[in-house]
Each structure stands twice: as C-alpha cells, then as structure tokens.
Amino acid sequence: MGRFGKGVSSRDDGYASSSGSLSQGGNGQSDYLDHEIAQLTKLRSQPHEFLSRTAPGKLRLPVSTVKMLVGREVNYSGRGRFSAADSCHVLSRYLPVNGPWKVDGMNSRVYTSHFSNDGSFFVAASQESNIKIYNVDKNWKIQKDIETKALRWTITDTSLSPDQRFLVYASICAIVNIVDVGSSTRESLANVTEIHEGLDFSADGDEDEFGIFSVKFSTDGQELVAAGSDNFIYVYDLQANKCSLRIPAHKSDVNTVCFADETGHLIFSGSDDSLCKVWDRRCFISKGRANGVLMGHLEGITFIDSRRDGRYFISNGKDQTTKLWDIRKMSSNTTDNSRLRDYDWDYRWMEYPSYARRLKHPHDQSLATYKGHSVLRTLIRCYFSPEYRYFINF
Incomplete structure (x- = not known):
C-alpha cells in the first residue's frame, strides 16, 4: 500500500480503510467513492449514484446542477450535504x-483593471500613463488606448x-478626470485628440491636501462616489x-467605496481602519455616522465590490x-481589534506573518472568508463576475 501503510486507519467521517479492502457503510458504493484512496484513483469525479442513474441502453448525460441541489435538499446521500x-x-x-x-503587454505595471457591467469590455490601467479598453467580444481587440494626464505615482x-x-x-490627488470613450477615435491623447475634463473634489480648491483612492459611477451614470486619503x-x-456630499467616514484612509444598488441611496466603504461601513443617504442620523458597521477584517480594507442587490x-x-x-448582520457598535495584533507589518515590502493568517476577529460578522492568496507589494482587488454575479474574480 506504499505510503498508506497497513492495518486499519480511522477517518473523521466515520469510515475505515484497511490494506486489503475498503469498508462500506450504509450507502455502499457511495462510501467507496468518498474514500481518500478512491479520490487518488479519480473515482470521485462523478456525482452521487442516486443522481446519475440512467435507464439501460440510454446515454448518460451530465447531471444538472439544479438536480444536484434538489438532491441535496431532500438528502439523497443521507449526509445532508454534498x-x-x-x-x-x-x-x-x-x-x-x-x-x-x-x-497584451504594457510598459509599466498594471495597477487596476475591471470588466464593464455586462462583461463586454475590460479596462486596464498601468502605473505610468496608459489606460486600455479591450473589446472582449472581439477577441480582446483594443477599443480605446488612452494617454492620461500627469499622474501622482x-x-x-x-x-x-x-x-x-x-x-x-483617479490618481493620488483631488482631481478626477473624465474622458469620452464613446467616440470612434482609437487613440486618445489627453487634451489633444480628446478633452479630459477635471472634476475637482477638494472642498476649498486646495488640491494638495488629499488624494482620491477609489471612484465609481452610480447606476444611472449621474453621480460619482469617491474615497479619499483624508478619511x-x-x-x-x-x-x-460639483460635490454634493462630503462625509467624514472613517478614522483612516478610505481605500474603497461603491454604490450598493440601482437606487444610489446605499453606499459601501472600506478603510485602513479595517472596518466596512454602510451609508444610507436618505436617513443620516448625524453627520459622519454610518447606518451600520461590519467587522471581521484584522487589517485595512483594499477593495469592496457590491452584488448590486443592496444586500451583499x-x-x-x-x-x-x-x-x-x-x-x-451589520451593527451600530465597533470593537477594538488592535489587541489581536502584536506584530509590525507593511504589505509594501514584508511577508505577512504566518501565524497572523490564523487569527480571527472575535466579532467577525462576515458570511464567509476566503483565504489562500497573498497581499504583497500591491493591493489586490476582488470583484463579482460581471454577467452572473455569483463567483469571485481576482
């Protein structure tokens, strides 16, 4: 049996295996399919036997996901789960x-990228001065090549x-530039072939006080929401x-912000203070107070994306x-998580402490947590897929 050894070994799912045979429980062959050795021999690649039965002589077609979900709900397997x-x-x-x-390739690092809402276009922006819009439906042909204005880093x-x-x-300044990308011109040179209009987000015209980290259109295209380094x-x-609303939102840099749904009333924000906040423009209790706070992250928030249903x-x-x-699941109170951190770490040049990956916020309000990637030297962004909004893309 090689590295599996001889004799009987116990498993946490209640089954046992020996060097000469595989123990079968009440579900017979299904227990066999669930065995770890069966997985190594690729016998776990088919759905449950009750869902894949076919009449003699008929072609076996792939089992639909809907049928499998129904089977799980009625507990075909007897386990109450997949x-x-x-x-x-x-x-x-x-x-x-x-x-x-x-x-494609660019002359400098691609700092941010995203799909259009319908998934037909893909926008990629480099660290220096280029933004390219690709037509996904036309084999990723470049729809627009934009040469930007002077940037801050x-x-x-x-x-x-x-x-x-x-x-x-946006760049790390108070001016956000808007470009007409609907024209037929492929090459767009700032203020030469096309006008790049500057939108001033500063309150008193002083552009050097802060920078915009995140900017998003509303669903109707009439408004922008932006997150600043001034909190x-x-x-x-x-x-x-002009700016119609300015909210003192967090205790540190606001790295990300977006509208929650089609109405434009709800706004989600994330900050280096490690908090996600929910804002309802219809019912501000007091200036600077969010409608709800969601805790769970132990470090700063790098990006937020809404499912656009006003909920997730x-x-x-x-x-x-x-x-x-x-x-x-949001709450009105926050708890200090600084006591959980007894390490000094900077994502720009340091590996994240291995033991810190195992830490958990004592009041984590998230539905699910996904791990396995690393945030190192750049801030990873996460999105729902544009067409179906079910899966997460990085």
Whole structure:
C-alpha cells in the first residue's frame, strides 16, 4: 500500500480503510467513492449514484446542477450535504480550466483593471500613463488606448459609465478626470485628440491636501462616489458639476467605496481602519455616522465590490482574506481589534506573518472568508463576475 501503510486507519467521517479492502457503510458504493484512496484513483469525479442513474441502453448525460441541489435538499446521500464527488462534479462545470493566457503587454505595471457591467469590455490601467479598453467580444481587440494626464505615482482607480460612453480615472490627488470613450477615435491623447475634463473634489480648491483612492459611477451614470486619503467619502453630481456630499467616514484612509444598488441611496466603504461601513443617504442620523458597521477584517480594507442587490458585497483585506457580507448582520457598535495584533507589518515590502493568517476577529460578522492568496507589494482587488454575479474574480 506504499505510503498508506497497513492495518486499519480511522477517518473523521466515520469510515475505515484497511490494506486489503475498503469498508462500506450504509450507502455502499457511495462510501467507496468518498474514500481518500478512491479520490487518488479519480473515482470521485462523478456525482452521487442516486443522481446519475440512467435507464439501460440510454446515454448518460451530465447531471444538472439544479438536480444536484434538489438532491441535496431532500438528502439523497443521507449526509445532508454534498459529497466530495458532488462538489468536484459541480466545480468542474463552473470553474475555468483553461488559461491563463497573455492578452497584451504594457510598459509599466498594471495597477487596476475591471470588466464593464455586462462583461463586454475590460479596462486596464498601468502605473505610468496608459489606460486600455479591450473589446472582449472581439477577441480582446483594443477599443480605446488612452494617454492620461500627469499622474501622482499611479492611477488608483477607474470606472466605466453604465452606458460605456465615459471613463473616469483617479490618481493620488483631488482631481478626477473624465474622458469620452464613446467616440470612434482609437487613440486618445489627453487634451489633444480628446478633452479630459477635471472634476475637482477638494472642498476649498486646495488640491494638495488629499488624494482620491477609489471612484465609481452610480447606476444611472449621474453621480460619482469617491474615497479619499483624508478619511472622507465624496459624492459628485455630474449634472451640477460639483460635490454634493462630503462625509467624514472613517478614522483612516478610505481605500474603497461603491454604490450598493440601482437606487444610489446605499453606499459601501472600506478603510485602513479595517472596518466596512454602510451609508444610507436618505436617513443620516448625524453627520459622519454610518447606518451600520461590519467587522471581521484584522487589517485595512483594499477593495469592496457590491452584488448590486443592496444586500451583499465582498471585500479584500490586507489580512490576506476576502470576505462575503450581508448588511443585515451589520451593527451600530465597533470593537477594538488592535489587541489581536502584536506584530509590525507593511504589505509594501514584508511577508505577512504566518501565524497572523490564523487569527480571527472575535466579532467577525462576515458570511464567509476566503483565504489562500497573498497581499504583497500591491493591493489586490476582488470583484463579482460581471454577467452572473455569483463567483469571485481576482
């Protein structure tokens, strides 16, 4: 039996194996399929036997996911959950198995990128001065190549309007530039071939006081919401061409912000203070007070993306985790998590302490936590997939 040894070994799922035979429980062959040795011999690649039965002489077709979910609900397997074989079968149908492959190259590091809402366009911004918009449906052909204005170190964020006509991009300054990308011109040179209008987010015209880290269009394309290094959230009215709302939102840099749904009333924000906050513009209790707070991250929040249903969103943190949230679990009080951190760490040049990955916030309100990636030298962003909004992309 090689590295498996001889004799009987116990498992936490209640089954036992020996060197000469495999013990079968009440489900017979299904127990065999769940065995770890069976997995190594690739016998776990099929769904549960009750879901994959076919009449003699008929072609066996892939079992639909809906049928498998129904089977789980009525407890076909007797376990009340998907077996490892079921999970493998579902994942093999939905997770990408090809790639990655190179689409294009830039002269400097790509700092931020995202799909349009319908997934037809992909926007990539480099650290120096280029933003490229790719037409995904046309074999990733470059739709627009934008040469930006002078930047402060990098483009921190971009956002494409819902009608895909305008693009806004932010740098580490109070000016956000908006470009008409709906024109037929492929090459866009700032203020030469096309006008890049500057939108001033500063309260008193002093552009040197802070920088914009995140900017997003509203669903109707009439407003922008932005996150600043001065701990404030801003809402910009594009028709009035001015800031309509300025909120003292966090105790540290606000790294990310977005509208929660189509109404534009709800706003989600994330900060270096490790908190996610929910803001309702219709019912501010007091200036600077959020409608709810969601705790769980142990380090600063790098990015937030809404499922656009006004309920769920995901966040990525410098604590090397991505979390899924339901705002119905938000609270009005916060607890200090600094006592959990007894280490000094900077993502820009230091590896995250291995033991810190095992720490957990004592009042974690997230629905799920995803681990395995690393935040090192750059801030990872997380998104729901654009078309179906079920899976998380990095």
